[in-house]
Amino acid sequence: MIEIASNIAKADIVQMPADLFTGRIIVIHSASDVEKAVRYLKGFPVLGIDTETRPSFAKGKTYEVALMQVSTEDTCFLFRLNYIGMPDALIELLQSNQLKVGLSLKDDIHSLHRKHSFEPHGFLDLQGYVKEMGIEAQSLQKIYALLFGKKISKSQRLTNWEADVLTDRQKGYAATDAWACIRIYKYLEELKSRQDFRVVKADI
Numbered sequence: 758m759i760e761i762a763s764n765i766a767k768a769d770i771v772q773m774p775a776d777l778f779t780g781r782i783i784v785i786h787s788a789s790d791v792e793k794a795v796r797y798l799k800g801f802p803v804l805g806i807d808t809e810t811r812p813s814f815a816k817g818k819t820y821e822v823a824l825m826q827v828s829t830e831d832t833c834f835l836f837r838l839n840y841i842g843m844p845d846a847l848i849e850l851l852q853s854n855q856l857k858v859g860l861s862l863k864d865d866i867h868s869l870h871r872k873h874s875f876e877p878h879g880f881l882d883l884q885g886y887v888k889e890m891g892i893e894a895q896s897l898q899k900i901y902a903l904l905f906g907k908k909i910s911k912s913q914r915l916t917n918w919e920a921d922v923l924t925d926r927q928k929g930y931a932a933t934d935a936w937a938c939i940r941i942y943k944y945l946e947e948l949k950s951r952q953d954f955r956v957v958k959a960d961i
Contacts, residue, residue, distance in 0.1 A: 760954070
């Protein structure tokens with residue numbers, strides 16, 4: 758029987774080894790490459806999804822979403838929305854019934870809506886999903902640490918996602934967040950199918 762703690766302290770995560778997506782990362786800079794990427798992604802039953810927005814350090818100043826990451830278990834596409842906008846193929850993907858797993862999806866969908874309106878379908882928010890299983894942790898970093906005993910670095914979160922060229926660290930961070938969502942979902946679905954786990958209340 759696998760035991761999963763319901764929550765974890767940030768101090769405990771710091772001591773854990775880091776985990777990072779090691780698959781293919783493909784950056785999409787042009788609208789002409791979007792259709793090819795979406796065709797590839799349609800071949801998978803479950804996708805991980807996330808977005809990144811340039812941080813603002815000035816009161817009242819905000820930016821539109823700059824990047825959308827969509828990942829399979831071994832390939833992640835980084836759609837640079839600040840360059841390509843929201844082509845029809847992307848809108849089609851967001852409106853399809855294909856399962857798209859993310860975290861705090863209400864915020865992501867709201868940000869994407871600011872660029873182009875669409876009717877979201879097929880989205881599953883991990884926050885509600887894990888809560889139904891008794892897991893109290895709500896951040897991606899905490900949920901991942903509880904399940905896999907490893908930490909996901911958040912050091913690149915407040916970097917410039919509208920930069921002309923994304924750094925390797927930015928690309929790795931962005932891909933890891935989307936991939937982690939699909940890994941969490943598939944692992945918990947496997948445990949549910951085997952019915953050999955229980956969530957233990959954490960005292961933190």
